[in-house]
Amino acid sequence: MTWYNRAKPPLGKGEKRGVPEGLFIKCEGCGEMIYAGEFEAAWRVCKKCGKHHILPGRRRIGLLLDEGTFVESDASVQAVDVLKFRDTKRYRDRIKAAQKESGEADAIICGSGRLNGWEVELAAFEFGFMGGSMGVVVGEKIARAGERAVVRKCPLIIVSCSGGARMQEGTFSLMQMAKTAVVIEEMRDAKLPYISVLAHPTAGGVTASFAMLGDVIIAEPDALICFAGPRVIEQTIRQKLPEGFQRSEFLLEHGFVDLISKRSDLKKNIAALIGHMSANIPPENRPPQQ
Amino acid sequence: MTIAFLDFEKRILELENKLDELRSLSKLQDADFSSEIRKMRKKLKQVKMETFSRLSRWQKTQLARHPARPYAIDYIKELAPDFVELQGDRLFGVGPSIVAGFGTMESRSVMFIGIQKGRDIKEKMYRNFGMPHPEGYRKALRLMKLAEKFSKPVVTLLDTPGAYPGIGAEERGQAEAVARNLMEMAALRVPIVCVITGEGGSGGALALGVGNRVLMFEHSVYSVISPEGCAAILWKDQSKVEEAAEALALTSRDLLENKIIDEIVREPVGGAHRNPMLAAHVLKRVLRRTLGELSALSPEEIVGQRRKKFRDMGVFFEQLQEK
Ligand SMILES: [Zn+2]
Numbered sequence: 001m002t003w004y005n006r007a008k009p010p011l012g013k014g015e016k017r018g019v020p021e022g023l024f025i026k027c028e029g030c031g032e033m034i035y036a037g038e039f040e041a042a043w044r045v046c047k048k049c050g051k052h053h054i055l056p057g058r059r060r061i062g063l064l065l066d067e068g069t070f071v072e073s074d075a076s077v078q079a080v081d082v083l084k085f086r087d088t089k090r091y092r093d094r095i096k097a098a099q100k101e102s103g104e105a106d107a108i109i110c111g112s113g114r115l116n117g118w119e120v121e122l123a124a125f126e127f128g129f130m131g132g133s134m135g136v137v138v139g140e141k142i143a144r145a146g147e148r149a150v151v152r153k154c155p156l157i158i159v160s161c162s163g164g165a166r167m168q169e170g171t172f173s174l175m176q177m178a179k180t181a182v183v184i185e186e187m188r189d190a191k192l193p194y195i196s197v198l199a200h201p202t203a204g205g206v207t208a209s210f211a212m213l214g215d216v217i218i219a220e221p222d223a224l225i226c227f228a229g230p231r232v233i234e235q236t237i238r239q240k241l242p243e244g245f246q247r248s249e250f251l252l253e254h255g256f257v258d259l260i261s262k263r264s265d266l267k268k269n270i271a272a273l274i275g276h277m278s279a280n281i282p283p284e285n286r287p288p289q290q
Numbered sequence: 291m292t293i294a295f296l297d298f299e300k301r302i303l304e305l306e307n308k309l310d311e312l313r314s315l316s317k318l319q320d321a322d323f324s325s326e327i328r329k330m331r332k333k334l335k336q337v338k339m340e341t342f343s344r345l346s347r348w349q350k351t352q353l354a355r356h357p358a359r360p361y362a363i364d365y366i367k368e369l370a371p372d373f374v375e376l377q378g379d380r381l382f383g384v385g386p387s388i389v390a391g392f393g394t395m396e397s398r399s400v401m402f403i404g405i406q407k408g409r410d411i412k413e414k415m416y417r418n419f420g421m422p423h424p425e426g427y428r429k430a431l432r433l434m435k436l437a438e439k440f441s442k443p444v445v446t447l448l449d450t451p452g453a454y455p456g457i458g459a460e461e462r463g464q465a466e467a468v469a470r471n472l473m474e475m476a477a478l479r480v481p482i483v484c485v486i487t488g489e490g491g492s493g494g495a496l497a498l499g500v501g502n503r504v505l506m507f508e509h510s511v512y513s514v515i516s517p518e519g520c521a522a523i524l525w526k527d528q529s530k531v532e533e534a535a536e537a538l539a540l541t542s543r544d545l546l547e548n549k550i551i552d553e554i555v556r557e558p559v560g561g562a563h564r565n566p567m568l569a570a571h572v573l574k575r576v577l578r579r580t581l582g583e584l585s586a587l588s589p590e591e592i593v594g595q596r597r598k599k600f601r602d603m604g605v606f607f608e609q610l611q612e613k
């Protein structure tokens with residue numbers, strides 16, 4: 001189910017490393033050379049063409065949460081290579097390399113913090129870690145984030161950015177689709193808001209589980225959002241896909257996302273929606289002035 | 291008549307043909323071949339046992355896809371001869387890759403939901419080779435809710451290469467249909483028993499696979515991706531299917547060891563297609579016992595057991611910190 005296969009290393013390598021100052025970044029949309037500092041300050045959105053580049057998980061947290069409020073959870077949960085999987089490389093070595101490259105333990109970062117004053121549980125994918133693929137660690141951390149949200153009575157926000165299930169964990173990774181869906185169902189049972197944000201790209205087993213189950217689903221502009229990847233479909237039907245197929249605007253048109261939000265408006269939009277869906281949120285999890 | 295067979299079935303078929311020859315010879319001529327026939331039968335049994343106890347994971351995958359393998363309708367007919375098919379998702383279409391409806395299995399009213407690959411080319415086309423569109427999954431969900439309304443158990447029979455990767459399927463929300471089924475099945479207040487009968491193709495199978503019990507036929511497979519897909523992506527070489535199948539650990543035995551499934555349904559020697567009636571009979575016995583066990587649980591216990599089962603899937607490492 002993981003189809004997304006990068007030809008070149010990811011642009012972002014985590015906040016810790018960032019982009020060295022003084023460098024220029026070439027926009028993936030219009031080809032414009034952008035000064036790295038400016039690019040980062042604009043949350044990796046091109047000022048000229050509006051292209052939303054992949055944002056590392058830690059920066060996503062910086063974008064959405066009030067400064068200094070983030071408390072990370074489950075940072076030490078790590079993958080176990082139960083199947084002793086080996087393709088052209090050993091899975092164990094791939095994990096080590098991905099940890100080194102991304103600076104993260106696995107493909108997701110979870111924790112709590114305030115979003116315009118609202119206490120939330122937040123899970124943000126790290127695409128730089130094996131294409132944001134979902135294995136047991138990602139499934140487990142999402143499940144725990146949802147369970148904490150239920151216990152603490154606060155909203156859950158998941159920002160997806162993932163190629164899908166992680167093949168190297170075989171059927172274990174497939175089962176994470178069911179595991180996460182079970183916990184989202186518990187969120188529904190508790191009548192607490194779950195907002196699913198879809199960033200480019202969101203595919204395969206991630207789309208086909210918690211990502212499509214949000215009370216509200218928000219997509220970033222021009223994000224690829226799909227079950228089967230475009231290449232798989234092209235191979236199956238033996239024809240080229242139309243322009244814009246499986247992009248955010250296409251999903252909006254077909255009724256599968258609630259709204260498209262620019263990255264600069266994302267925090268504001270989420271906060272407003274939480275306000276409307278906050279009937280069961282206790283005072284301690286609300287903004288102080290309310 | 292030509293029967294489709296796999297490479298590793300060749301020797302068995304040869305022996306079977308020889309045995310048939312001996313039998314007809316002994317009928318035609320008035321000679322006694324009984325000791326030869328006995329020897330031949332013994333040999334045949336031995337070869338079958340040897341062949342099928344030693345299959346590689348790729349060979350198991352081929353067996354799971356065997357064109358003569360019994361399909362959902364074959365099993366349902368045996369399990370519940372009075373089966374009434376119910377069609378349509380009440381939203382868009384029929385979803386013909388999935389066959390569903392009520393049937394009586396030994397005086398128990400059951401909602402059967404099976405993925406059907408199709409036997410001849412015409413049926414294969416109609417069933418889309420067992421690759422459901424969203425309508426199929428939505429129909430299945432509608433009927434699971436119907437079963438819940440009248441407190442009837444659900445049995446799903448799964449055999450699919452995967453959910454269909456096509457333009458229409460994506461336009462009509464394949465991902466949403468799969469995701470919704472996972473969530474709604476987690477909450478369904480009646481017992482669900484899922485049986486992988488052939489190919490458990492990734493999310494396309496899991497979309498009907500969230501059960502209180504998950505069973506696999508002995509020679510079925512269940513995987514996050516096909517060996518072909520895995521070889522193409524990770525090895526970047528379509529020919530590495532054997533390596534990919536090995537790495538994916540997709541056989542019934544692998545999944546039982548990894549505690550992803552609950553039980554293996556034994557098949558007749560040589561595979562379910564060698565004796566479909568016997569395979570259906572064994573399945574009926576297992577379902578009788580399993581549904582019997584689950585019928586003793588309250589709706590709350592049914593939901594709780596299923597939730598916990600899937601909540602706890604997977605192994606990870608965690609450094610516990612002192613507080
Ligand atoms: Zn640009």
